[in-house]
Amino acid sequence: MSEAAIRLGWWLSSEEHGPRDLVAHAMLAEGAGFGTAMISDHLQPWATAQGHAGHAWTTIGAIAVVTDRLEVGTGVTAMVHRAHPITVAHAAATAAILLEDRFFLGVGTGERLNEQPYGARWPRPGERRRRLADAIDVVRRIWSGGTVNVDRGSWKVERYRLYERPATPPPIHVAASGRRTAQLAGTAGDGMIAVAPDPTLVDVFHAAGGRGPTIGQLHICLADTSDRAEEVAWHHWPNGAVAPALLSELAEPTEFEAATQHLAREAITSTVVCATGPAPVIRAIDRFVAAGYDTVYLHQIGPDQQRLADVAASELLPHYRS
């Protein structure tokens, strides 16, 4: 019996790279042989050292024009205050048309970092989960055509009809950080996205009826020496050392810096694979796969994106094609 292939994806970090670079990286990824890419949807960077936060949807439009085969999705779009489900349904429908069905919508319960500037109260996780569940429902209704009226739950839609609609609505993948979001991914999503090789999330996703891709995000930093890799990762991705419970709760880049100022540089190696070659990356990907994930997005931290393209083309992608 043939086995379902493992898919490797390219992570486009819009906190670390300007929009023109991201478009170039998408071309680089496609050229290296990646079949899929995910772009982070941020209003501001986690840390000031990252220095970027372009508008993801606009960037996706540009990527659509310069790529032919690469699937592109958001990783992830939150619907709390910043984005209303009408806005997301509208943008995602246009993206799906531009990408000719190479688009997926990644959604999550959000981070305060990307919502607080709107001046509204930052809801607790349970309320954000309900808002997300309601938002997914609204997005799907808008995509299905016809005039939509919603006057219950977290969102209001008053006689809206989506005119620019793809023939096939794009899949919605839901970011899961715990059992409850994994359940939501299983009941409302077409796939699940996780940031750690946690097998329980996969089990909960499937038990809730979830089918479709089980996606992991893996942070790596490939450099000439492991010392250099750690240094780059620590400088460009200090949020990788922030406790998960805080990641969604801090409101400004300076607060992320405050949360990490007393940590030693080595703290970054708990969530980032710092390496000089493919072997540790392969081992980390294998752990995601053995824990139930069929797709793993590689986030190469720092400016040296060419290095990931080279290592992937010569080592990583062939390794999983066996």
Added chain:
Amino acid sequence: MVQASGRVPPPATQGWRLRREGTPRTEVTAIVACPNAEEPTMITRVDAIEARRLIDAGITVLDALPAATWRQEHLPTAASMPLQEFDPARVEKLDRTTPLLVYCFDQHCDLSARLSRRLDELGFEAVHDLIGGRAAWTALGLPTEGTVGDNRRISQYVREIGTVGLHGTIKDLRALPQTRFPTPVVTDDAVVLGAVHPTARALPPSTRLADVMTPAPGTIRPEMRIEEVAAQLERDGLDHVFVTAVNGTLVGLAVLAELHV
């Protein structure tokens, strides 16, 4: 530091005794270590695996719990001998060299410790006290008798599943039939050291299982009632769980849809 009885447990037991002072007070006033026994009792503390061997060899088994508890569930061949109602006349005719196995509820229960001391004081020379009591026995998935019986325990509802060896590779996993459940990674004697999900079948065949497995898949004990298991699975949002004995050996896979509760 000398104890009232003048006898202390041998070091092979726990090496500790609780001393109580004053009749109306029940709190512990001192913990006295007794590392060197001068006059060891004839009580041997045995674990559940050894207890099973003794029972298979025909040892006389005494249940120190209340009779109603014994009726509900007891170890195979166990006679009811509640400490509360202990009467030396009941053991009068027993040969003092008869090996005896005494047990109570669990590691917090002292009924069997006290019953075995009583038997020891009466001159029995081969008293065995089951460490961890009936709970240690059932946690190994060993059978019991009584009105409650074993028929609603999860050990009766598990399905057998294929396993892969700790020193094996993805090639071994691929040799098993396809399943939607994780596959346990086990030692030669079936101790579950990890698990791999079906997606792992797509890894290169030479990949070593020990390098990629999830190190601690969730497990439950075989004596759990199926209603408890179903409630726990539903609470956790899961539809399956590995069942292992308390020593880590695989009993099987419990699947929510197969628990007809």
